[in-house]
Amino acid sequence: MSKPIVDFHCDVLCKLLVQPELTFLHNEGGKLDVSYERLKQAGTALQTFAIYIPEHLNGSIVPILESIDLFNEKVMTCPDMHFIKTKSDLQQCLSAGAIGAMLSLEGVDGLQGNLxxxxxxFELGVRAAGLTWNHANWAADGVMEPRGGGLTAKGRELVKECDRLGIIVDVSHLSERAFWDTADLATRTIIASHSNSKSIMNHPRNLTDDQIKAIIALQGRVGITFVPYFVAGGEKVAIDDVLRHVEHVCELGGEHHLMFGSDFDGIDHYVDGLTHPGQVEDLREALLKRYTEQQTEAFFAGNALSFLAEHLPD
Incomplete structure (x- = not known):
């Protein structure tokens, strides 16, 4: 039986939103990276489903609510799927050997500054929130916004309200200045759900060593992602290239703060041999050649689950 896997970021809800003919239960034509069958195949303990609204639909709450409706109608109706909203939900799911499903919001544009x-x-079950995608919105500047601004006044209110409610603040996609504003402001902690090391691959979406160390100091989590152009340069990116990011985070003191955030269904190019959850076992085998079984299981599930066991609402 597969050892448990936690993946802190996928974009399958976006595909279900823009292609209504797709189903999560039966992945006809293999059009989804993440599907019910593949989560079962991988031995997934928990999958975080991002609510990402493509730019041509973005700007109101409606597509966000439609995405949550799709999550309830297409994902949560599959057998053995457990909606994770509280610490007790997580414990019950793990005890039952079921597949946990958590909702995160990727970009708060559609809230239009209305807390x-x-x-x-939050009442509908969203438990993590990234403030931006790559560009600026009412809350903050994204990492690709040329001016590189930080949090707005409304964005600061948002971070404080996330902390009060128990919504985990996700700093992937934030500009560097907005990252530091958030790190300074957050009274709980922060995660980067799907970002790699800028020292290993110099891409704007990756984290500097100082940012990684700040997340570690806050007892947060860094989700190593499988986006090939965040992993390495060149046409062909291999699993060994992913391991270089794991090693670097560990060198910075992050052995207990490292997890994975695949970004499956948010990409159309892949690390060789890492195209869907069912193939993640190959990454495990590669890690076991360099790390102990205990360390490897912590990377795949333990670090993320211990974080949620502490930071999900009661």
């Missing part, structure tokens, strides 16, 4: 909508999303 009452954030509270509604």
């Amino acid at each position: 009452s909508l954030l509270r509604v999303l």
